[in-house]
Structure formats: C-alpha cells, structure tokens
Amino acid sequence: MKTIYTDNNATTMVAPEVLEEMLPYFSELYGNPSSMHSFGGNVGLKLKEARQKVADLIHADPGEIVFTSCGSESDNAAILSALAANPDKKHIITSVVEHPAVKNLCQSLEKEGYRITFVPVDNMGRLDTDILYAAMDNDTALVTLMWANNETGVIFPVEEIAEKAAEKGILFHTDAVQAAGKIPIDVSQAPIDMLSLSGHKIHAPKGMGVLYVKKGVKFHPFLKGGHQEGGRRAGTENTASIIGMGKACELAGSHLKEMDTRVRAMRDHLEAGLLENIPAATVNGEKDNRLPNTLSIGFDAVEGESILLLMDQTGICASSGSACTSGSLDPSHVLMAMKVPFESAHGTIRFSLSTYNTMEEMDHIIEVMPGIIQRLRDMSPFWKKH
Ligand code: PLP
Secondary structure (H helix, E strand, C coil), X not given: CCCEECEXXXXXXXXXXXHHHHHHHCCCCCCCCCCCCHHXXXXXXXXXXXXXXXXXXXXXXXXXXXXXXXXXXXXXHHHHHHHXXXXXXXXXXXXXXXXXXXXXXXXXXXXXXXXXXXXXXXXXXXXXXXXXXXXXXXXXXXXXXXXXXXXXXXXXXXXXXXXXXXXXXXXXXXXXXXXXXXXXXXXXXXXXXXXXXXXXXXXXXXXXXEEEEXXXXXXXXXXXXXXXXXXXXXXXXXXXXXXXXXXXXXXXXXXXXXXXXXXXXXXXXXXXHHHHHCCCEEECCCHHHECCCEEEEEECCCCHHHHHHHHHHCCEECECCCCCCECECCCCHHHHHCCCCHHHHCCEEEEECCCCCCHHHHHHHHHHHHHHHHXXXXXXXXXXXX
8 A cells, every 4th residue: 555645834844855865974974073183073064064955045145154053942942032131021922832942931921920912813813913913022932933833834924014013123033843845935035033943854964953043143052061053952963854954944945936836736636626525524714824835734523643543544644623732622723813613623634745745645635535534434423413
C-alpha cells in the first residue's frame, strides 16, 4: 500500500537535496566550527553559507540569524528575551489560537504574575485587531502572534500589527513556523523585531530552529554557556542540521511560486471534491486568507480520530486538529476559540500538502473519503438524528 502523506504541517520529509548536503558533516567533516584549525574552520565557512541562505528566505541580514534547537525554543527565547529586556513591563499580548510553544509559556508566565491579553478570533479564525490595539499600553513588553495558524492555515496581518506595535515602542515577535516556505516573508517590509522558524516544517531535519533577531534589538539569552551564535545561543552548533536548514531555505524560496500555484490548486481541488461528495462538511477558517497548502474540514457527527484510523488503513496520513493535541478527545483550542460547532469540530480533519504531493493523490483521497465518512455515520447515533 502506498502512503499518501498529507500531514506536512505536522512535519515534512527531509528533502533528498538537504540530506545530501548534510551527510558529510556527520562523518568526514566533523570539525567544531569554533576550532582554530582549518578542519573545523572549513565547517565554520559552510555554516556561514547556510546562515546567508536562511537570511535570504526572509530578507534578513545573516548577522540577524540565530540557530536554535527547534521552533519551540525560538518562541521561548524571543518571549523571555523581551521580558528580560523590559524588566519594568509586565504585560504581553498574544492570541487565543497560538501554538502551545507560545500559549503554554504565556499561561505559565501568567501564573508568575504577568498580565497576558489573549486576543480572541472570530468564527473564521480572524484576529480581533480592535481588541488587540486597545490592549497595547505602557506596561506592554511584547506582542507575540503567529504569522499563520498551524491548524486552519489562517494568516494574520502581522506586518500591520508590527507597525502599530512599533509606533507604541512595543517589541513585536512572530511565530512564522507555518508561514515560512508557504508564503513570502520579508522582514525588511515591517518592523518585526523577532521571528521564529522551524526546520522540520520546511524539509530540513527535526530539532532545528531559527530565531531572527533584528539588528539593534537587545537580546537576552535564557541559555547561558559558550559564545556561539554571537553570544545569543550557547551550545556547539548542530552543524549538519544547520547546513541542512540552509539548503532547505534555499529550496523553500525557489518553491514559493509552486506553493502558490500547483499546491494551491491541489488543495482547492481536494476541498471542492470533498465538499461535493460528502454532505454536512464545513471548511474551517477564512477561505481567501489561508496558507495555500492547508485544508481544515469538519464532517458532522463523526469522530476525527475514527476517521484518521480508517484513513490510515488506506495509507492516507493527516491530522485531526493539531498533531500536538491529538490524543485528547476534546476539540482543539483553535477550533473552540473559533466557536466551530461541537459536532463539526469533533469530526475535523486537517490535510496539509507539500510540493511532493500530486493531483492523483488528491483524486484518490476524494474517492475514498466519502465511503469512510458514510461508514462511520452509519454507526453514529448523532448522524441518525439528522
Ligand atoms: N509554532 C507553530 C505554529 C507550529 O506549528 C509548531 C510545530 O508544530 C511550532 C511552533 C513548534 O515547532 P518545533 O516542533 O520545531 O518545536
């Protein structure tokens, strides 16, 4: 049975070109980039190249790129740095639909005495910017918002919000983990102070992250140790993964057009096919303002986990809500914040595509999904009540 992988917002395959670039740095080229000898120094030169490629993807300067261990670390480092840089300010603004890497840290900071404004979204997943702007005050240390949502793909107007934050002298961080490689990101176009990326969402390895820190922004690292990354992140560099990240960013930049055209067309075809062939199905999120690869779709009166199990038997991989929350039977915090009706939220499946998917795969999904949903609905007391 062939696997059809449509769970790319959870993680992606390491691109063959990325792996090829990385492999020598596990074996023959294992030097420490900080060493005085050229054996290590040559690895340092390769890291410099990788840093440039990452910077190019987001139109930054290589000196503004800090390599970390994952997107979650980048988010934590940004938020904690903003607080350390503004010890007198005790307020953070974020949204109700952030990834746990931001949400859980903010909730724990709230317990420590910080004031957190969790800005709500409407039933399309759009941020209430009136509430957001009204919440900005002299005590606000940071606004931290995701660029695009991992579950619905809904894109937030981060550039506009960064401008407003800058006008008030408030630091602005964005979690661009899901936006990167799917839509253009240009930090030179808006006063974004910090921005997080994750390798494994863009065909680089897992355990690789990036934090962009705008030149001039005071950075306070929470990890104390050696002077790597310009004193902004201690620890001997994960050389192979950094080199892989460089290659992945180069590929991501060259695939942006394909994301906007071929991948978008596959997503739209899948969406239209499912809506046409399955009754009582609803797309979650603002249709015209989503990542081109993401489809979150709820099927009334069935359980997402049961759908996933039957899909799995036919070789199709997807998620119910967010990969991080599957395991719990409650609808995800994102769908609940959007007030998606309970019976549709419970039956929500997220398909997330990559450039490795094909239209034939979409046709296959469209062919098998109606049978899967019908089979489950035939057993569902909730469906019989319809
Ligand atoms: N932020 C968002 C929006 C994500 O989707 C994820 C991963 O799912 C992360 C942060 C965390 O990234 P990592 O898995 O590299 O820690």
